[in-house]
Amino acid sequence: MSNPPTELLPTATNRSGARTAVLPQAGGRIGLARILLSRDTVMIYALVVFVIFAALFIPRFASPVSTGFLLLDVIPALLIALPMTLVIITGEIDLSVASIAGLTSALMGVLWSAGLDIGPVLIISLLAGVLAGAFNGLLVAVLGLPSLAVTIGTLALFRGLALVVIGDNAVANFPPELTSFFTSKIGGTGIPTVMIGVAVVAVFFGVLLHFTPFGRGLFALGYSKEAATFVGIKVMRAKFWLYVASGSVSALAGIYWTLRYSSARSDNASGLELTVIAAVLLGGVSIFGGKGSIPGAIAGVLLIGTINFTLRLNRISDVVLIIVTGTLLIASVVAPSIIEGISKWRHTRRHRRQLPQASALGETRATASGVQERK
Amino acid sequence: MTMEFIRPTTTRRTRRLFALAAVAASVALVASGCASGDSAGTGSGGEGDLSITFIPKQLNNPYTDVVLGGGKDGATAAGFTGIEVVGPLEASASSQVSFINAETQAGTSVIVIAANDPDAVGPALEEARAAGAKIVAFDSDTNPKYRDVFISQVVAKDVALIQVKLIAEQIGGSGEIAILSATANATNQNEWIKFIEEELASNPDYADITLVAKVYGDDDDTKSFQEAQGLMQAYPDLKGIISPTTVGIAATARYLSTSNYKGQVALTGLGLPNEMRPFVKDGTVTAFALWDPAQLGYVAAFAGKALADGTITGAEGDKFTAGDLGEREIGADGLVIVGPPTTFTADNIDNYDF
Numbered sequence: 001m002s003n004p005p006t007e008l009l010p011t012a013t014n015r016s017g018a019r020t021a022v023l024p025q026a027g028g029r030i031g032l033a034r035i036l037l038s039r040d041t042v043m044i045y046a047l048v049v050f051v052i053f054a055a056l057f058i059p060r061f062a063s064p065v066s067t068g069f070l071l072l073d074v075i076p077a078l079l080i081a082l083p084m085t086l087v088i089i090t091g092e093i094d095l096s097v098a099s100i101a102g103l104t105s106a107l108m109g110v111l112w113s114a115g116l117d118i119g120p121v122l123i124i125s126l127l128a129g130v131l132a133g134a135f136n137g138l139l140v141a142v143l144g145l146p147s148l149a150v151t152i153g154t155l156a157l158f159r160g161l162a163l164v165v166i167g168d169n170a171v172a173n174f175p176p177e178l179t180s181f182f183t184s185k186i187g188g189t190g191i192p193t194v195m196i197g198v199a200v201v202a203v204f205f206g207v208l209l210h211f212t213p214f215g216r217g218l219f220a221l222g223y224s225k226e227a228a229t230f231v232g233i234k235v236m237r238a239k240f241w242l243y244v245a246s247g248s249v250s251a252l253a254g255i256y257w258t259l260r261y262s263s264a265r266s267d268n269a270s271g272l273e274l275t276v277i278a279a280v281l282l283g284g285v286s287i288f289g290g291k292g293s294i295p296g297a298i299a300g301v302l303l304i305g306t307i308n309f310t311l312r313l314n315r316i317s318d319v320v321l322i323i324v325t326g327t328l329l330i331a332s333v334v335a336p337s338i339i340e341g342i343s344k345w346r347h348t349r350r351h352r353r354q355l356p357q358a359s360a361l362g363e364t365r366a367t368a369s370g371v372q373e374r375k
Numbered sequence: 376m377t378m379e380f381i382r383p384t385t386t387r388r389t390r391r392l393f394a395l396a397a398v399a400a401s402v403a404l405v406a407s408g409c410a411s412g413d414s415a416g417t418g419s420g421g422e423g424d425l426s427i428t429f430i431p432k433q434l435n436n437p438y439t440d441v442v443l444g445g446g447k448d449g450a451t452a453a454g455f456t457g458i459e460v461v462g463p464l465e466a467s468a469s470s471q472v473s474f475i476n477a478e479t480q481a482g483t484s485v486i487v488i489a490a491n492d493p494d495a496v497g498p499a500l501e502e503a504r505a506a507g508a509k510i511v512a513f514d515s516d517t518n519p520k521y522r523d524v525f526i527s528q529v530v531a532k533d534v535a536l537i538q539v540k541l542i543a544e545q546i547g548g549s550g551e552i553a554i555l556s557a558t559a560n561a562t563n564q565n566e567w568i569k570f571i572e573e574e575l576a577s578n579p580d581y582a583d584i585t586l587v588a589k590v591y592g593d594d595d596d597t598k599s600f601q602e603a604q605g606l607m608q609a610y611p612d613l614k615g616i617i618s619p620t621t622v623g624i625a626a627t628a629r630y631l632s633t634s635n636y637k638g639q640v641a642l643t644g645l646g647l648p649n650e651m652r653p654f655v656k657d658g659t660v661t662a663f664a665l666w667d668p669a670q671l672g673y674v675a676a677f678a679g680k681a682l683a684d685g686t687i688t689g690a691e692g693d694k695f696t697a698g699d700l701g702e703r704e705i706g707a708d709g710l711v712i713v714g715p716p717t718t719f720t721a722d723n724i725d726n727y728d729f
């Protein structure tokens with residue numbers, strides 16, 4: 001599932017590229033195995049297994065009603081996870097997304113209650129998200145400040161602005177046709193109509209990341225900013241536009257949130273950034289940058305969403321939910337290291353046993369692997 | 376690392392399989408957690424039986440716990456077989472929606488909710504009603520069109536009147552009094568203060584009482600304490616203080632009990648018995664008022680039962696019996712009043728635990 005087009009390119013951006021070059025005769029099979037058994041694909045299996053399990057064993061889960069409620073709940077996280085995946089792949093982070101959504105929501109409320117038409121209200125709110133993203137982009141990409149610090153700052157700043165804009169009021173009288181459209185389903189499938197829009201955004205980011213030179217550049221950027229600069233990737237521009245994209249999509253999520261709950265408030269979507277980042281990391285995107293995929297991130301969001309939903313369906317407290325999410329996240333980060341440790345130990349053992357014939361070969365390969373294994 | 380290059384396919388695949396197994400194991404772990412929780416929960420939603428679910432503003436709030444305690448007692452007494460409490464950990468506007476959705480799917484007969492936002496829960500409640508659930512709002516109302524009845528603690532005016540009555544008794548019907556409130560724009564407090572001022576102005580019994588000051592402790596313990604201190608210095612002839620907020624009355628009582636105004640300046644208002652007990656026992660406070668939060672949950676459960684039975688529809692003039700608390704009538708807009716506030720004195724305070 002992860003960036004198939006880059007697979008045969010023996011560049012620094014692709015860690016299995018080097019291997020393909022070393023063992024060209026096995027290239028095809030490795031490629032397929034890599035796709036079928038990669039970390040993000042495993043998350044998709046986990047999602048499928050869990051959904052099947054829930055459908056079989058959890059009463060009331062297997063119904064179109066579940067699909068509807070579940071998807072309506074996860075859409076904001078799903079939307080924001082898309083640009084977040086790209087941002088994290090470049091080795092940066094954006095913690096201000098939920099605050100941008102809150103600011104958008106507050107702005108929508110104020111503009112709508114001031115008597116503007118819904119069209120301009122939506123456009124201005126979206127623009128606010130674009131500007132907020134551009135502000136992050138300016139600080140991180142252009143001025144080169146660390147994204148963690150910048151977006152912790154804007155997390156507070158944008159939420160504060162939302163409070164300034166709307167105070168502790170709530171605006172609820174949005175046009176009923178619009179709010180009911182946002183909770184409507186496609187026929188009897190239970191799939192919310194809005195999912196069409198979400199799918200379009202997902203395909204856009206998926207294609208951008210996996211099928212364009214820009215997207216491949218982002219992986220390179222995540223591995224090494226300097227190397228990326230040397231091979232001609234416009235680092236500053238790429239990062240700037242990613243933050244703009246992140247801000248814009250967060251604004252979309254804010255608009256969705258406002259209309260789905262028909263309530264514009266300053267505290268809308270608060271805390272969502274952590275849900276999104278947890279889901280994205282669970283979906284196999286490396287927090288150190290350079291690794292990850294859109295399908296994996298989507299699977300991560302849906303897996304957390306589904307677990308969440310089944311727990312609530314069984315009236316298990318949210319306390320359990322946050323413990324489960326936390327544990328899964330840590331497990332997903334720790335498991336690969338443990339597995340790597342075990343396989344290394346097994347290799348060493350086998351290596352010692354076969355010492356005489358393997359040593360010469362092993363040493364020359366080790367140099368190659370030293371370059372290739374850098375993550 | 377070296378072997379990886381000698382036999383890349385196998386090792387890589389083994390590693391992936393390990394990863395797959397690890398993830399599958401953790402998923403199974405989570406899943407078994409769900410399954411066990413489920414077996415505990417299925418008994419409650421039996422077919423034909425009536426089930427009730429309380430959705431408070433947030434879980435783990437001491438006041439809410441008392442309300443829910445009363446609710447569970449009421450639901451048991453009213454004959455519900457499935458009684459559940461679910462809710463978010465944070466009292467944010469939209470956090471209750473997915474809980475309502477889960478109840479809709481569970482086919483719960485009665486949903487009792489204290490709304491964090493009157494409108495955000497609307498569409499979800501409409502879906503729940505479409506699926507046959509009865510909606511009882513309590514403590515904090517939803518938009519009236521989304522629920523069948525709203526159970527309110529008390530009538531705002533009664534809260535104001537009882538405080539005026541208590542202070543008048545305690546200062547002997549004449550003298551200067553002051554109000555120590557929460558924040559300057561607190562909706563509830565301002566409504567009560569408005570009624571207090573009207574009552575003082577219009578009732579001839581209170582003609583000799585003058586309200587000399589209104590100060591705001593912002594529901595902050597320290598600020599309230601300092602405001603109480605300030606009142607004593609600014610108005611040496613002050614006879615009594617009304618504090619219509621639990622934080623304010625407790626802070627003022629603490630100040631008075633350690634000063635030489637103890638027993639000289641009367642204090643009343645709205646307080647929690649557990650917080651006020653020491654000050655009632657040591658004579659700083661003779662009497663104060665509050666509603667009993669447990670009764671709110673209790674009445675809500677019986678209202679839910681009456682709605683589910685079809686005894687009432689939520690129309691004005693409908694009547695239902697709320698267990699030990701007797702009959703309640705539904706007023707305009709589906710409003711049900713739990714009852715007059717309770718007055719706490721040294722004689723009865725030990726009967727209450729909240």
